[in-house]
Amino acid sequence: MAVIPVSCGPDDPPPDRWLKGNLHTHSFWSDGDDFPESILSWYREAGYDFVALSDHNTLAEGERWIPVTEARLATLEKYVARFPGDWVEARAVNDTIEVRLKTFEEYSSLLNVPDSFLVIQAEEISDGFDGKPLHLNATNIVERITPQGGSSVTDVLQRNIDAVLAQAESLRVPILPHVNHPNFGWAVTPDDLVPLEGEHFFEVYNGHPAVHNEGDDGRPGTEAMWDYVNTQRLIAGGEVLYGLGVDDAHHYHEQRIGLANTGRAWIMVRARTLEPSPIIGALLLGDFYASSGVTLKDVRFDGSTLKVSIDAEEGVTYSTTFIGTRSPTNPGEVLGVVDGPEASYQMDGSELFVRATVISSKPMANPYRDGEVEMAWVQPMLPGSPR
Ligand SMILES: [Zn+2]
Numbered sequence: 313m314a315v316i317p318v319s320c321g322p323d324d325p326p327p328d329r330w331l332k333g334n335l336h337t338h339s340f341w342s343d344g345d346d347f348p349e350s351i352l353s354w355y356r357e358a359g360y361d362f363v364a365l366s367d368h369n370t371l372a373e374g375e376r377w378i379p380v381t382e383a384r385l386a387t388l389e390k391y392v393a394r395f396p397g398d399w400v401e402a403r404a405v406n407d408t409i410e411v412r413l414k415t416f417e418e419y420s421s422l423l424n425v426p427d428s429f430l431v432i433q434a435e436e437i438s439d440g441f442d443g444k445p446l447h448l449n450a451t452n453i454v455e456r457i458t459p460q461g462g463s464s465v466t467d468v469l470q471r472n473i474d475a476v477l478a479q480a481e482s483l484r485v486p487i488l489p490h491v492n493h494p495n496f497g498w499a500v501t502p503d504d505l506v507p508l509e510g511e512h513f514f515e516v517y518n519g520h521p522a523v524h525n526e527g528d529d530g531r532p533g534t535e536a537m538w539d540y541v542n543t544q545r546l547i548a549g550g551e552v553l554y555g556l557g558v559d560d561a562h563h564y565h566e567q568r569i570g571l572a573n574t575g576r577a578w579i580m581v582r583a584r585t586l587e588p589s590p591i592i593g594a595l596l597l598g599d600f601y602a603s604s605g606v607t608l609k610d611v612r613f614d615g616s617t618l619k620v621s622i623d624a625e626e627g628v629t630y631s632t633t634f635i636g637t638r639s640p641t642n643p644g645e646v647l648g649v650v651d652g653p654e655a656s657y658q659m660d661g662s663e664l665f666v667r668a669t670v671i672s673s674k675p676m677a678n679p680y681r682d683g684e685v686e687m688a689w690v691q692p693m694l695p696g697s698p699r
């Protein structure tokens with residue numbers, strides 16, 4: 313049983329709270345350009361509650377030393393300044409200085425703050441098919457998974473998903489697979505995503521500059537993809553797909569368009585305790601939203617009416633678009649648009665699902681392309697399934 317705050321009676325559940333997190337970030341353990349502790353300190357100071365470092369095809373384990381090249385000198389200086397004393401371990405090898413990368417056990421022990429900041433172990437399983445990059449995050453992974461390969465885009469993704477779920481099953485630990493950046497390298501089409509089993513999550517917004525969230529003239533953006541996949545899946549009685557916001561940060565020393573920076577997108581998860589299991593449990597229930605800046609006070613769905621309450625900022629305007637599918641030939645049609653901080657939509661029984669996208673008038677501080685404004689994405693709701 314969960315620990316109950318003293319301010320609540322014994323029968324009252326603890327109050328809901330929104331936990332802010334980023335599930336996709338890289339460090340020196342793969343192709344990120346900073347030390348894990350420095351990256352995590354940024355997120356902690358920026359008010360995040362949880363972060364998963366998800367390096368490519370590796371966990372932060374074992375002994376790993378990296379050379380301090382000319383380009384890394386300033387990064388090392390910042391690292392030493394932030395973590396003084398004997399925390400940083402360096403050695404000279406011939407004419408080169410090397411620094412030991414701290415393991416997940418080490419950096420999470422240093423950075424975790426009970427009930428305030430949590431580091432979650434993750435891996436970006438980075439596979440491919442026919443020259444297409446096929447990446448799958450595994451959040452709360454315990455043992456490294458090597459890319460599984462396969463005979464098609466869907467097969468490669470499914471085999472990696474199956475490997476994640478098999479580990480979760482055998483170790484009895486919740487581990488969450490999610491498909492990364494489908495339009496990176498134009499690798500994953502909506503039809504590739506439809507047949508996946510045991511896969512409920514993809515990135516509706518990824519902050520890396522090469523991922524084409526918006527699609528192009530001939531290829532759908534992630535939101536259109538999302539509605540198509542859910543339409544096909546739900547008609548066939550399949551599993552709903554939820555949309556995540558992530559940074560996919562690689563670059564920590566300069567903030568500008570063209571770099572993969574921190575703070576572009578995140579998720580807000582309604583969970584009572586800051587631990588991997590309740591966070592993953594809430595995600596699986598769809599009790600979260602994705603954001604690139606807009607904060608929501610509340611999201612409620614009673615089985616037919618979806619209500620979105622925005623934590624409005626002074627001088628910023630908001631428009632909420634309700635999107636759903638009523639006919640399989642018209643996936644993701646606009647069902648209604650409501651301006652202002654309170655928005656609701658009542659289903660009439662014809663919708664397969666309804667979701668909402670909130671668009672603000674506020675420019676993103678550091679967008680991944682010109683002209684982006686702060687947004688939020690409310691998850692698809694299915695008729696008769698309150699949340
Ligand atoms: Zn990737």
Ligand SMILES: [Zn+2]
Nearest residue numbers: 336338436560
């Ligand atoms: Zn990545």
